[in-house]
Amino acid sequence: xxxxxxxDIGGTPAGAIPREEREPLFWxxxxxxTFNVLQQHGVLVIDEIRRTVEExxxxxxxxxxxxxxxVEAVADILIKKGVITAEELEERTREILESGTxxxxx
Amino acid sequence: MFADTVPAFAPGDRVRVVDLGKPGHVxxxxxxxxxxxxxxxxxxxxxxxxxxxxxxxxxxxxxLYRVRFRQFDLWPDYDGSERDExxxxxxxxxxxxx
Amino acid sequence: xxxxNQHPHPHEHGPHPTREDxxxxxxxxxxxxxxxxxxxxxKGVVTxxxxxxxxxxxxxxxxxxxxxxxxxxxxxxxxxxRLMDDAKAAAIELGIEVTEAKLVALENTPERHNLVVxxxxxxxxxxxxxxxxxxxVSKAYRSxxxxxxxxxxxxxxxDFPDSVEIMVHDSNADLRYVVVPMQPEGSEAMTEGxxxxxxxxxxxxxxxxxxxxxxxxx
Numbered sequence: 018x019x020x021x022x023x024x025d026i027g028g029t030p031a032g033a034i035p036r037e038e039r040e041p042l043f044w045x046x047x048x049x050x051t052f053n054v055l056q057q058h059g060v061l062v063i064d065e066i067r068r069t070v071e072e073x074x075x076x077x078x079x080x081x082x083x084x085x086x087x088v089e090a091v092a093d094i095l096i097k098k099g100v101i102t103a104e105e106l107e108e109r110t111r112e113i114l115e116s117g118t119x120x121x122x123x
Numbered sequence: 124m125f126a127d128t129v130p131a132f133a134p135g136d137r138v139r140v141v142d143l144g145k146p147g148h149v150x151x152x153x154x155x156x157x158x159x160x161x162x163x164x165x166x167x168x169x170x171x172x173x174x175x176x177x178x179x180x181x182x183x184x185x186x187l188y189r190v191r192f193r194q195f196d197l198w199p200d201y202d203g204s205e206r207d208e209x210x211x212x213x214x215x216x217x218x219x220x221x
Numbered sequence: 222x223x224x225x226n227q228h229p230h231p232h233e234h235g236p237h238p239t240r241e242d243x244x245x246x247x248x249x250x251x252x253x254x255x256x257x258x259x260x261x262x263x264k265g266v267v268t269x270x271x272x273x274x275x276x277x278x279x280x281x282x283x284x285x286x287x288x289x290x291x292x293x294x295x296x297x298x299x300x301x302x303r304l305m306d307d308a309k310a311a312a313i314e315l316g317i318e319v320t321e322a323k324l325v326a327l328e329n330t331p332e333r334h335n336l337v338v339x340x341x342x343x344x345x346x347x348x349x350x351x352x353x354x355x356x357x358v359s360k361a362y363r364s365x366x367x368x369x370x371x372x373x374x375x376x377x378x379x380d381f382p383d384s385v386e387i388m389v390h391d392s393n394a395d396l397r398y399v400v401v402p403m404q405p406e407g408s409e410a411m412t413e414g415x416x417x418x419x420x421x422x423x424x425x426x427x428x429x430x431x432x433x434x435x436x437x438x439x
Contacts, residue, residue, distance in 0.1 A: 019144050022148075025152050026363055027341070034376055036356050042245065042251075046279065046352075047272060054271045062180060065177070067148065071148060088251075098178075101257060106257055109260060110253045113256055114252045119255060150393050167323075187396075205383070206385075207387045207389075208388045209391065211391035211392075211393050
């Protein structure tokens with residue numbers, strides 16, 4: 018018997034529905050567009066994103082945010098497919114965080 | 124669309140969602156597994172997410188149905204009207220005649 | 222810090238814009254995204270122009286497209302029949318570029334109110350409506366809409382008697398859904414454009430009813 022996927026939450030108990038309006042940030046819209054372009058180029062399909070999210074440990078899934086999951090999933094797929102390496106991603110991410118600004122990034 | 128596919132079920136047919144116990148990427152939520160409902164409509168054939176989830180694209184599309192359930196049949200503690208229903212999409216290989 | 226007002230227009234030459242809101246601190250998630258985006262560009266997998274172009278396309282989607290379709294359905298029974306038969310074709314007929322495999326219109330009636338959710342992720346007719354509202358993708362909505370829709374609807378200010386069926390649609394495969402609300406009472410004399418103005422974003426998934434038309438004082 019298979020375990021229930023972490024994303025398979027239909028019918029599970031939950032609290033109030035958060036109603037605050039939250040316009041996507043610029044980078045979040047850019048993330049969606051980047052994913053769309055990767056899809057257009059045949060680098061990945063949405064089903065792979067969903068499946069990657071499903072492979073998150075439950076605690077990580079419960080703590081995650083909508084856009085956070087997308088970033089992790091796309092990064093994970095790009096690494097698994099050899100488009101980028103985990104090392105170069107980690108290095109570049111660290112550089113950006115250390116600089117604290119977005120200015121130098123193309 | 125895979126035009127040659129003959130759907131196994133017709134609108135109105137009583138069907139049970141079989142729990143295939145299949146690990147990995149599937150789109151059949153637990154809350155309808157082993158529940159009985161009726162075919163609402165045959166949607167045609169679509170790419171199989173159970174393959175696409177692993178990058179296996181371009182395979183033969185598979186038959187998909189919208190299946191309709193009484194909410195009281197899905198939830199033992201359902202709080203609402205006897206009329207209330209739920210409809211979702213289930214691939215043919217998850218369905219058995221009921 | 223860079224002043225985005227001084228950046229070149231995104232469609233011209235110059236640095237690829239990375240933000241609009243200067244006040245927000247860089248989060249780990251954004252940093253990771255910027256990292257793989259820059260790597261993808263260096264490797265020629267994607268170009269800045271492609272991303273900018275796709276952002277522009279995505280920005281064109283919005284519930285106003287669905288509002289146009291619904292307003293036309295309220296005033297033109299033949300269009301409504303086409304909408305109910307094939308909502309994707311009905312959208313394309315109005316010049317709206319819907320790219321989902323199949324779009325299904327769900328008609329609210331005095332006997333039935335429809336509510337749409339994606340319990341497994343966040344499926345939503347994005348090419349028509351744009352990105353879903355935050356509440357739609359929340360775990361609370363995804364968990365509860367299928368099991369206690371009436372309680373969820375009450376949270377949205379809607380309360381239906383038991384004589385009205387609540388039909389919940391879990392958008393879990395390739396079909397996408399758009400709810401066609403009932404035309405509000407007192408709106409019969411309104412133009413299509415005015416009617417479209419009554420349709421809100423949340424109406425189109427069944428979490429709201431259209432705005433009531435303004436009534437002249439008695």
